[in-house]
Amino acid sequence: MAAAAICAGAGFTAWYWERKLELRRPRALTPQAEIDEGAMRVATPGLFLVVDLGVFDDELLAYLMTGYLRGIVEKEGRLCWLTYERVETGISYVIRLQPEQNLLRALPYLARLEAARLIPSIDYKWVRQDVTARYRTQSDTFDMAYGLPVKRRLERLPRPELAAYIRRFIQFKAATDGRVRRGGESLPPPPRGEQAHQMAEDIIAVADFYSLPLDFFLGIGAMENNYMNVMGDLGNTAWKRRAEKGDIILKRGRRGVQVLNESSGVWQVTRETLRYAHRLYRKDKRDYSLLPEHLRPPEELNLDEVTPGVLTTYAGLFFRDLLDRFNGDVATAVAAYNGGPGNPNMKYEEGVRLVAEYARRVMERAAGLQGKPAAGMRFLTAR
Numbered sequence: 001m002a003a004a005a006i007c008a009g010a011g012f013t014a015w016y017w018e019r020k021l022e023l024r025r026p027r028a029l030t031p032q033a034e035i036d037e038g039a040m041r042v043a044t045p046g047l048f049l050v051v052d053l054g055v056f057d058d059e060l061l062a063y064l065m066t067g068y069l070r071g072i073v074e075k076e077g078r079l080c081w082l083t084y085e086r087v088e089t090g091i092s093y094v095i096r097l098q099p100e101q102n103l104l105r106a107l108p109y110l111a112r113l114e115a116a117r118l119i120p121s122i123d124y125k126w127v128r129q130d131v132t133a134r135y136r137t138q139s140d141t142f143d144m145a146y147g148l149p150v151k152r153r154l155e156r157l158p159r160p161e162l163a164a165y166i167r168r169f170i171q172f173k174a175a176t177d178g179r180v181r182r183g184g185e186s187l188p189p190p191p192r193g194e195q196a197h198q199m200a201e202d203i204i205a206v207a208d209f210y211s212l213p214l215d216f217f218l219g220i221g222a223m224e225n226n227y228m229n230v231m232g233d234l235g236n237t238a239w240k241r242r243a244e245k246g247d248i249i250l251k252r253g254r255r256g257v258q259v260l261n262e263s264s265g266v267w268q269v270t271r272e273t274l275r276y277a278h279r280l281y282r283k284d285k286r287d288y289s290l291l292p293e294h295l296r297p298p299e300e301l302n303l304d305e306v307t308p309g310v311l312t313t314y315a316g317l318f319f320r321d322l323l324d325r326f327n328g329d330v331a332t333a334v335a336a337y338n339g340g341p342g343n344p345n346m347k348y349e350e351g352v353r354l355v356a357e358y359a360r361r362v363m364e365r366a367a368g369l370q371g372k373p374a375a376g377m378r379f380l381t382a383r
Helices: 010-016 059-076 103-115 129-145 159-175 178-182 193-209 214-225 271-283 308-325 330-339 346-367
Strands: 032-036 039-043 048-056 079-087 090-098 124-127 237-240 249-253 256-260
Touching: 048 059, 048 103, 048 129, 059 079, 059 090, 059 129, 059 159, 059 346, 079 129, 159 193, 159 214, 159 346, 193 214, 193 308, 214 308, 214 330, 214 346, 271 308, 308 330, 330 346
Parallel strands: none
Antiparallel strands: 032 039, 048 090, 048 124, 079 090, 237 256, 249 256
16 A cells, blocks of 8 residues: 655655654653563653654644554554644644553564664653643544544545645655665655655546546555556566567567566556557547646657656556446456456455545545644644
8 A cells, every 4th residue: 555765774764754853862760670470670650651753744644654653553552642742833743652661672662663664763751641641632633633524525625735635645655665664675766745746736637637536546556656656567578469669579489579568657557558558549539738738648659758747647548448448337447457457456456445445535534624733623622
């Protein structure tokens, strides 16, 4: 199921966490050592250990990131809260973790999270019980707010509002991409800011133009490359009867020629599928003047110069073709996007469906708040 060229460590942290954390030394309290059931325990009597994981200015993005981190730490018995603080500029959203209360066990655990680049630093503090109670109440506020019944469907949202939600979802999925977290690969800039917003606008425009199910189109983008503009299927080849202009020929034989068939960008469209999509475009009777100019394919296909916007159009046209081929069966069309019409990959479809359902659920519930921050909702006001 991440945004600046990211090399390692610091580069990842600076983007992954929306605002840089102000590191604080642990409060000047002296933890005490004691023997608990035959084992050494180090803690501060009457206080609770809490770790600040990240600070955000954007509520929806903070909520998405909290859900991601919860999926990692809560299965190990730790608590993860989304809390908030009122600041001069508005509301600051802070993701907080309550690790094990024994420092001898908590610090190695936090070091592992930091080494995995799941947290930006080990920034812990000791707080009173009433403070942890407030954190829990605040976190419950967000869970309740984003769990309200859906009243505004994705398909009925105004385009600017829909684009704003999709932008955040794109940033979230790209930020949590394993390649970005590891930080050891040479990557192009993951989408954020204007780039992520433009990608959201393009996805909406293409989905609308081809009458695609938007949630599944989003799911395909996430499953293929987490919206990262990175080449894939490196070294993949295909046999064809004869070479065409732009082919990289690897071998010739009685069956024809073997050509390089790697995948491009966000949508991971192979070179041969690009050729197929371009042929569909040349025969298509739709009025492409209705699409923004940067989304319109050129008359002649250059496999090595397909822009991200045009690639989105080709991906949408290919998905539309699969939907038509399978008589509107979304599940089979999605599976065929990955496995091909002759061998639909239903496991892939399951992944896309999970992402599509999650994207729809979280965006529709965010839309239900009508632009109001959950932290400011009267009936959910935290203590």
